[in-house]
Amino acid sequence: MSGLEAHYAARDIEARILAALRAAGLNPEQRLSPEDLGALDHFHTGGLRASHELLELAWIRAEDRVLDIGAGLAGPARTLAASIGCRVDCIEMSPDYCAGAVLLNRLTGLDDRIVVHQGSALDLSFPDATFDVVWMQNVGMNIADKHTLYAEVHRVLKPEGRFAFQEMTAGKAGTPYFPLPWASDPADNFLVSMEEMRSLLSESGFIADLFEDTSDVHLSRTAANATPAAPGLLGLAVFVDNLVQKAGNARRSLEEGQVRLVRGVFLAN
Numbered sequence: 001m002s003g004l005e006a007h008y009a010a011r012d013i014e015a016r017i018l019a020a021l022r023a024a025g026l027n028p029e030q031r032l033s034p035e036d037l038g039a040l041d042h043f044h045t046g047g048l049r050a051s052h053e054l055l056e057l058a059w060i061r062a063e064d065r066v067l068d069i070g071a072g073l074a075g076p077a078r079t080l081a082a083s084i085g086c087r088v089d090c091i092e093m094s095p096d097y098c099a100g101a102v103l104l105n106r107l108t109g110l111d112d113r114i115v116v117h118q119g120s121a122l123d124l125s126f127p128d129a130t131f132d133v134v135w136m137q138n139v140g141m142n143i144a145d146k147h148t149l150y151a152e153v154h155r156v157l158k159p160e161g162r163f164a165f166q167e168m169t170a171g172k173a174g175t176p177y178f179p180l181p182w183a184s185d186p187a188d189n190f191l192v193s194m195e196e197m198r199s200l201l202s203e204s205g206f207i208a209d210l211f212e213d214t215s216d217v218h219l220s221r222t223a224a225n226a227t228p229a230a231p232g233l234l235g236l237a238v239f240v241d242n243l244v245q246k247a248g249n250a251r252r253s254l255e256e257g258q259v260r261l262v263r264g265v266f267l268a269n
């Protein structure tokens with residue numbers, strides 16, 4: 001198992017999720033709402049709110065076919081499927097996260113609209129021009145080969161399709177603090193600056209519809225409640241080890257400028 005695979009391993013994730021749901025007063029025997037799960041299954045900066053904002057910026061419609069790359073527990077995919085009604089395919093590297101995603105799709109009754117595939121963002125198992133939208137939240141930071149990543153996104157998008165993403169980019173202040181939520185150590189952390197990202201996307205055939213740095217907005221919004229949920233409650237700590245330290249390091253790195261938070265909607269040319 002590589003260091004990155006170990007970082008995203010979560011043994012017995014299904015049992016852990018079911019126990020956490022019950023501890024939080026939810027009954028897994030009854031249909032759950034994706035909104036109830038938002039603190040658990042949105043493993044990215046800004047959580048459920050950031051996904052709602054991005055889906056509006058990307059103008060996603062019920063008839064769109066969406067691919068979520070690095071889908072995690074498929075929280076964002078369920079938000080899209082439930083609030084818009086679109087069909088979503090998820091690609092996720094971690095077998096444990098795939099198992100958690102399948103379980104939560106079933107418990108929310110969304111398994112007819114969301115399909116989970118275990119696989120790599122760098123080798124997408126879909127024909128050319130399959131999707132109207134490719135979605136990616138807090139994943140590119142783990143991927144060194146951004147040329148192949150963006151080429152694959154472009155290949156599976158239909159002409160004029162949208163690539164909607166958010167992620168961390170490199171700031172000007174040097175090396176971030178580790179461990180981070182997306183990387184236990186520097187070997188799995190592949191940040192580029194916002195300008196490098198813009199040129200990589202342009203070289204891959206994308207045109208920016210929106211590309212913005214949301215670091216300061218995020219920091220000011222979360223100043224009052226920066227501490228993540230404690231283990232045992234319904235939160236990321238159910239499946240992310242050492243979350244308090246990782247989240248604290250991410251926040252400190254954002255505050256001090258080692259990392260920046262960006263989001264974008266790019267059109268496939």
Ligand SMILES: C[S@@+](CC[C@H](N)C(=O)[O-])C[C@H]1O[C@@H](n2cnc3c(N)ncnc32)[C@H](O)[C@@H]1O
Binds near residue numbers: 093097142
């Ligand atoms: C920080 S989590 C974000 C999960 C999800 N996008 C969300 O917002 O809830 C990063 C995810 O990317 C996945 N990932 C990282 N590199 C990947 C790759 N090359 N191919 C597929 N998935 C990958 C990880 O397994 C992990 O689930």
